[in-house]
Amino acid sequence: MTNKEILKDTSRILLGSALVFAGVSHLSFARKEFQAQVPNWIPLEKDDTVVYSGFVEIALGSALIFTPKKHRETVGKVAAAFFAAVFPGNIAQYTHDRSAFGLNTDKKRFARLWFQPALVYWALKSTSK
Template sequence: MSRSERSPLLLAGLLAAAGTAHFAVPRQFDAIVPRSLPGTPRTWTYVSGAAELALAAGIALPRTRKTAALAAAAFFVGVFPANVKMAVDWRDRPAPQKAAAMGRLPLQLPLVLWARSVARSGEGAA
Protein backbone atom coordinates (compact mmCIF):
# COMPACT_ATOMS: atom_id res chain seq x y z
CA MET A 1 0.00 0.00 0.00
CA SER A 2 1.46 3.35 -1.02
CA ARG A 3 1.81 6.35 1.27
CA SER A 4 -1.02 8.13 -0.54
CA GLU A 5 -3.27 5.13 0.06
CA ARG A 6 -2.29 4.87 3.75
CA SER A 7 -2.62 8.56 4.56
CA PRO A 8 -6.45 8.73 4.50
CA LEU A 9 -6.70 5.55 6.55
CA LEU A 10 -4.24 6.87 9.13
CA LEU A 11 -6.18 10.14 9.40
CA ALA A 12 -9.42 8.18 9.72
CA GLY A 13 -7.81 6.05 12.44
CA LEU A 14 -6.64 9.11 14.34
CA LEU A 15 -10.11 10.63 14.21
CA ALA A 16 -11.76 7.34 15.20
CA ALA A 17 -9.43 6.95 18.18
CA ALA A 18 -10.02 10.53 19.30
CA GLY A 19 -13.77 10.21 18.82
CA THR A 20 -13.86 6.99 20.83
CA ALA A 21 -11.84 8.63 23.62
CA HIS A 22 -14.53 11.34 23.91
CA PHE A 23 -16.97 8.62 24.98
CA ALA A 24 -14.54 6.44 26.95
CA VAL A 25 -13.01 9.22 29.07
CA PRO A 26 -15.27 12.26 28.61
CA ARG A 27 -14.17 14.12 31.73
CA GLN A 28 -10.79 15.11 30.28
CA PHE A 29 -12.56 16.61 27.25
CA ASP A 30 -15.24 18.31 29.35
CA ALA A 31 -12.47 20.27 31.06
CA ILE A 32 -11.29 21.93 27.83
CA VAL A 33 -14.68 22.98 26.48
CA PRO A 34 -14.65 26.80 26.37
CA ARG A 35 -17.04 28.25 28.94
CA SER A 36 -18.48 30.63 26.36
CA LEU A 37 -20.24 27.78 24.54
CA PRO A 38 -23.91 27.28 25.41
CA GLY A 39 -25.03 24.07 27.06
CA THR A 40 -23.03 21.65 29.13
CA PRO A 41 -19.43 20.66 28.49
CA ARG A 42 -20.47 16.99 28.37
CA THR A 43 -22.85 17.70 25.49
CA TRP A 44 -20.02 19.35 23.55
CA THR A 45 -17.72 16.44 24.40
CA TYR A 46 -20.19 13.94 23.00
CA VAL A 47 -21.04 16.06 19.94
CA SER A 48 -17.38 16.53 19.05
CA GLY A 49 -16.69 12.83 19.62
CA ALA A 50 -19.56 11.86 17.35
CA ALA A 51 -18.32 14.34 14.75
CA GLU A 52 -14.86 12.79 14.84
CA LEU A 53 -16.33 9.31 14.38
CA ALA A 54 -18.45 10.51 11.45
CA LEU A 55 -15.45 12.24 9.87
CA ALA A 56 -13.39 9.07 10.31
CA ALA A 57 -16.04 7.01 8.52
CA GLY A 58 -16.33 9.58 5.74
CA ILE A 59 -12.58 9.71 5.18
CA ALA A 60 -12.30 5.92 5.20
CA LEU A 61 -14.75 5.65 2.30
CA PRO A 62 -13.32 6.79 -1.05
CA ARG A 63 -16.69 8.05 -2.24
CA THR A 64 -17.03 10.55 0.63
CA ARG A 65 -13.33 11.12 1.33
CA LYS A 66 -12.91 14.56 -0.23
CA THR A 67 -15.92 16.11 1.51
CA ALA A 68 -15.14 14.46 4.84
CA ALA A 69 -11.47 15.47 4.70
CA LEU A 70 -12.41 19.10 4.00
CA ALA A 71 -14.86 18.93 6.91
CA ALA A 72 -12.09 17.46 9.08
CA ALA A 73 -9.83 20.40 8.20
CA ALA A 74 -12.60 22.77 9.30
CA PHE A 75 -13.16 20.67 12.44
CA PHE A 76 -9.47 20.93 13.37
CA VAL A 77 -9.73 24.72 13.07
CA GLY A 78 -12.96 24.71 15.08
CA VAL A 79 -11.54 22.83 18.05
CA PHE A 80 -8.50 25.11 18.31
CA PRO A 81 -10.13 27.25 21.05
CA ALA A 82 -10.36 24.13 23.25
CA ASN A 83 -6.62 23.63 22.84
CA VAL A 84 -6.02 27.28 23.75
CA LYS A 85 -8.19 26.86 26.85
CA MET A 86 -6.21 23.76 27.83
CA ALA A 87 -2.90 25.61 27.41
CA VAL A 88 -4.15 28.51 29.56
CA ASP A 89 -5.66 26.24 32.21
CA TRP A 90 -2.52 24.10 32.41
CA ARG A 91 0.01 26.94 32.58
CA ASP A 92 0.68 26.26 36.29
CA ARG A 93 0.90 22.48 36.02
CA PRO A 94 4.17 20.51 36.11
CA ALA A 95 6.45 21.05 33.11
CA PRO A 96 5.58 17.82 31.24
CA GLN A 97 1.83 18.55 31.39
CA LYS A 98 2.35 22.20 30.48
CA ALA A 99 4.53 21.12 27.52
CA ALA A 100 1.87 18.67 26.34
CA ALA A 101 -0.82 21.36 26.48
CA MET A 102 1.36 23.88 24.67
CA GLY A 103 2.40 21.25 22.12
CA ARG A 104 -1.20 20.78 21.06
CA LEU A 105 -1.39 24.34 19.76
CA PRO A 106 1.02 24.10 16.80
CA LEU A 107 -0.14 20.53 16.12
CA GLN A 108 -3.41 21.83 14.70
CA LEU A 109 -1.73 23.29 11.61
CA PRO A 110 -0.24 19.97 10.41
CA LEU A 111 -3.60 18.30 11.07
CA VAL A 112 -5.40 20.88 8.92
CA LEU A 113 -2.80 20.50 6.16
CA TRP A 114 -2.99 16.71 6.38
CA ALA A 115 -6.77 16.75 6.00
CA ARG A 116 -6.51 19.13 3.03
CA SER A 117 -3.94 16.83 1.43
CA VAL A 118 -6.26 13.86 1.88
CA ALA A 119 -9.07 15.89 0.32
CA ARG A 120 -6.88 16.70 -2.70
CA SER A 121 -5.87 13.08 -3.11
CA GLY A 122 -9.54 12.08 -2.88
CA GLU A 123 -10.64 14.33 -5.73
CA GLY A 124 -10.56 11.56 -8.29
CA ALA A 125 -12.37 9.08 -6.02
CA ALA A 126 -15.79 10.72 -6.08
Protein backbone atom coordinates (compact mmCIF):
# COMPACT_ATOMS: atom_id res chain seq x y z
CA MET A 1 0.00 0.00 0.00
CA THR A 2 1.37 3.41 -0.97
CA ASN A 3 1.55 6.44 1.30
CA LYS A 4 -1.15 8.09 -0.82
CA GLU A 5 -3.48 5.11 -0.29
CA ILE A 6 -2.79 5.11 3.44
CA LEU A 7 -3.55 8.84 3.62
CA LYS A 8 -6.80 8.42 1.65
CA ASP A 9 -7.89 5.46 3.79
CA THR A 10 -7.10 7.32 7.00
CA SER A 11 -8.94 10.39 5.75
CA ARG A 12 -11.97 8.34 4.69
CA ILE A 13 -12.11 6.49 8.01
CA LEU A 14 -11.80 9.77 9.95
CA LEU A 15 -14.65 11.29 7.96
CA GLY A 16 -16.76 8.17 8.43
CA SER A 17 -16.07 8.17 12.15
CA ALA A 18 -16.97 11.85 12.40
CA LEU A 19 -20.26 11.17 10.62
CA VAL A 20 -21.10 8.26 12.93
CA PHE A 21 -20.31 10.45 15.95
CA ALA A 22 -22.42 13.31 14.56
CA GLY A 23 -25.27 10.90 13.86
CA VAL A 24 -25.18 9.52 17.39
CA SER A 25 -25.11 13.08 18.74
CA HIS A 26 -28.20 13.88 16.63
CA LEU A 27 -30.02 11.12 18.48
CA SER A 28 -28.77 11.97 21.94
CA PHE A 29 -26.78 14.74 23.64
CA ALA A 30 -26.80 17.37 20.83
CA ARG A 31 -30.33 16.83 19.59
CA LYS A 32 -31.57 20.26 20.68
CA GLU A 33 -28.50 22.00 19.23
CA PHE A 34 -29.05 20.43 15.81
CA GLN A 35 -32.63 21.70 15.72
CA ALA A 36 -31.19 25.22 15.35
CA GLN A 37 -29.92 24.20 11.93
CA VAL A 38 -33.22 22.95 10.53
CA PRO A 39 -34.68 25.53 8.13
CA ASN A 40 -38.27 26.56 8.81
CA TRP A 41 -39.34 25.49 5.31
CA ILE A 42 -38.58 21.81 5.97
CA PRO A 43 -42.04 20.16 6.06
CA LEU A 44 -41.23 17.94 9.08
CA GLU A 45 -40.99 18.67 12.76
CA LYS A 46 -37.49 19.92 13.60
CA ASP A 47 -36.87 17.05 16.01
CA ASP A 48 -37.95 14.46 13.42
CA THR A 49 -35.62 16.04 10.87
CA VAL A 50 -32.73 15.85 13.34
CA VAL A 51 -33.46 12.20 14.14
CA TYR A 52 -33.77 11.16 10.48
CA SER A 53 -30.61 12.99 9.51
CA GLY A 54 -28.86 11.31 12.45
CA PHE A 55 -29.78 7.90 11.07
CA VAL A 56 -28.51 8.95 7.63
CA GLU A 57 -25.22 10.18 9.09
CA ILE A 58 -24.68 6.92 10.96
CA ALA A 59 -25.40 4.93 7.80
CA LEU A 60 -23.17 7.12 5.61
CA GLY A 61 -20.36 7.12 8.14
CA SER A 62 -20.52 3.35 8.45
CA ALA A 63 -20.57 3.01 4.67
CA LEU A 64 -17.49 5.22 4.34
CA ILE A 65 -15.66 3.04 6.83
CA PHE A 66 -16.77 -0.43 5.76
CA THR A 67 -17.73 -0.32 2.06
CA PRO A 68 -15.49 -2.43 -0.18
CA LYS A 69 -13.02 -0.51 -2.32
CA LYS A 70 -14.93 -1.00 -5.57
CA HIS A 71 -17.96 0.93 -4.18
CA ARG A 72 -16.18 3.65 -2.20
CA GLU A 73 -16.32 6.25 -4.94
CA THR A 74 -20.11 5.91 -5.11
CA VAL A 75 -20.42 6.18 -1.33
CA GLY A 76 -18.20 9.27 -1.43
CA LYS A 77 -20.49 10.88 -3.98
CA VAL A 78 -23.54 10.09 -1.85
CA ALA A 79 -21.82 11.56 1.23
CA ALA A 80 -20.87 14.67 -0.76
CA ALA A 81 -24.48 15.02 -1.94
CA PHE A 82 -25.66 14.71 1.67
CA PHE A 83 -23.28 17.48 2.77
CA ALA A 84 -24.61 19.65 -0.05
CA ALA A 85 -28.21 18.81 0.87
CA VAL A 86 -27.82 19.87 4.50
CA PHE A 87 -26.00 23.10 3.63
CA PRO A 88 -29.28 25.09 3.71
CA GLY A 89 -29.39 24.26 7.42
CA ASN A 90 -26.11 26.07 7.94
CA ILE A 91 -27.42 29.00 5.92
CA ALA A 92 -30.62 29.05 8.01
CA GLN A 93 -28.59 29.07 11.21
CA TYR A 94 -26.65 32.08 9.90
CA THR A 95 -29.55 34.05 8.40
CA HIS A 96 -31.87 33.50 11.38
CA ASP A 97 -29.22 34.23 14.02
CA ARG A 98 -29.61 30.83 15.69
CA SER A 99 -26.93 30.07 18.24
CA ALA A 100 -25.83 26.45 18.60
CA PHE A 101 -22.53 24.61 19.01
CA GLY A 102 -20.80 27.75 20.18
CA LEU A 103 -21.75 29.59 17.00
CA ASN A 104 -23.18 32.56 18.87
CA THR A 105 -22.15 35.42 16.60
CA ASP A 106 -22.78 36.21 12.95
CA LYS A 107 -19.04 36.04 12.33
CA LYS A 108 -18.79 32.50 13.71
CA ARG A 109 -21.95 31.34 11.90
CA PHE A 110 -20.64 32.83 8.65
CA ALA A 111 -17.24 31.18 9.07
CA ARG A 112 -19.03 27.83 9.56
CA LEU A 113 -20.48 28.11 6.06
CA TRP A 114 -17.02 27.55 4.58
CA PHE A 115 -16.65 24.17 6.25
CA GLN A 116 -19.44 22.55 4.24
CA PRO A 117 -17.63 22.79 0.87
CA ALA A 118 -14.57 21.36 2.63
CA LEU A 119 -16.65 18.36 3.74
CA VAL A 120 -17.89 17.83 0.17
CA TYR A 121 -14.30 17.91 -1.07
CA TRP A 122 -13.14 15.58 1.72
CA ALA A 123 -15.84 13.03 0.89
CA LEU A 124 -14.98 13.06 -2.81
CA LYS A 125 -11.19 13.12 -2.45
CA SER A 126 -10.96 10.42 0.21
CA THR A 127 -13.01 7.99 -1.89
CA SER A 128 -11.76 8.76 -5.40
CA LYS A 129 -9.90 6.17 -7.43
